[in-house]
Amino acid sequence: MSVGDILSVLMFVAFIALIFTGFPVAWVLGGLAVLFTAIGIIAEIDFAVPLAMDWGYTALTVDRIWDVMNNWVLVALPMFIYMGLMLDRSGIARRLMNDFARLFGGVRGGMAITVVLIGMLLAASTGIIGASVVLLALLGLPQMLERGYASTLAAGTVCATGTLGILIPPSIMLVLMADRMAMSVGDLFLGALFPGLLLGSLFVAYILGYAYLNPSAAPVPEDQEPVGVSLLLDVLVAILAPAGLILAVLGSIFFGIATPTEAAGVGAFGATVLAWFNSQLSLSVLKSVLRETSRTTAYIFAIFIGAAAYSLVLRGLGGDALIADILHGLPFSATGIIIAILVFVFVLGFFLDWIEITLIVLPLVSPVVLTLGFDPVWFTVLFAVCLQTSFLTPPVGFAIFYMKGVAPPGLSVRTIYRGVVPFIFLQLIGLTCIFLWQDIVLWLPSQAY
């Protein structure tokens, strides 16, 4: 190993170690870039190690930041964030919850299915795992527990569906991934749609089967009203607005009518109108949505800037070449290398959020994947599903921690762990399907425009 290789590894280890101090991730990344530039320069001057690091090189960070600043596609990001926050405030989730609960209340496991469907419908609001898990936990968890659902089933459903939100388009994670992979956001959205629906269906099928086999885990209330025409109409009306909005956003991208940026802006506008129709739009709501949009956008872009500097210095030290050498040197076939990458990402997902993994790891491994001749959209969706699964997985699943934060005190971490285990298996089944049948991902984009 050369000195550059050793420094690359050290830089990575330092990153993992330092973020556990609780210092903001963005500044750890940026700070390490400066620190390792200094180390590289000292190594070169004082120890005659040929590294070719200097401040002029690290100053190129500014050009990387400029690439972010004048990036027209990334404009979609704050707009999708706004759209999600506004949908949250629009009161639609609560209304859907009530209507779905009436519709599916008579089915065993109906409440859990309701949570899954709402999670999928409102996936737009849930680019951020924390937000979606918290929303679903506050909305669905008390209702399920009140009706005597097994707490493991209830907790597992909320966690799993909450993470599913980051995958189902329109998702801000996919916008960022498309940018890093230099691919079309539209293709990635469309590619992720069927995998997302597949996972959602697996969840619903599991809940139905589980409730059928363990009737006591998902009791049906005795005073359930019969499903009549008027109820159906109520539900249809309630579902029409949010579903219409999501479909309009995706549909306009699918048919090539609008760019993702335009779709995001129009979607944000639509969410505002929806909130207004539901009499939830006031000046104070608007202000708080705008400020929350600012803060969320700021922390994502701060990590973006920090990661730009970090990746630049890592590349300067030869980290990129090191990763490529290691991956190509693995004694596996091309498929085996993909699996190795996915396992690596899965483990990283225990420690890191999707933002860091997308910004740092994805660009490191993507050249290798492309030289192996795999479809980039397919690989990116696999990468996304793999990340999403890892957020669900003990010991450090992000979803589990967010869930614990808002769950009723009686719900122990142990219960949540036990609840998510079956869903992890479902995720792995989904992942395997996507791996084996690439058309699940690739068919829809091939039909678009």
Next chain:
Amino acid sequence: MSEPLSSKSIETDPYPHTRFSRWVDGFLISLGQLTAWIWLLLLGVIVVNVTLRYFFAEGHIELEELQWHLYTLGFLSAISYAYSADAHIRVDVLRENWSLTSRAWVELYGILLLLLPFVVLVFWASVPFVIYSYETGEISEAPGGLPYRFLIKLVLPLGFALLFLAVLARLSRIVKYLFLGAHR
């Protein structure tokens, strides 16, 4: 769901303010609340642009460029606002069990060894970047694009100057807490 996303809201303000920090944080938070309206403006520009394009078949390069200008202004001004509001993502798994004093030490070393050097680097590197753009009279390459490219580039050093202020404010609070007998 606005605030309680992580433990960040629990300890927004555990450290004593200084006169300097109160002034800076107050200023940056007001500024951030003001610039948050940019997102509404951006939304409006996109909707107008889409309407013009699909219903009146008019393409407007300047409106498209205005979109990323607004977005750049929005996110760069928000970074210091988010810093003052302590909204930047932290990994809280271990930290939440630590005492305020331990956290303050982490904050002190983090600011001195990681954050400040980074802010200084970006600021130092962005100044010639803006000056070059100004001296060459850089404009948009697109026909009908916006002039005065250096103005939007100027937002980068400005944003980082604000962040620098925000960091100094936080540093002053940490120093007061750790060294000036402000332990409660």
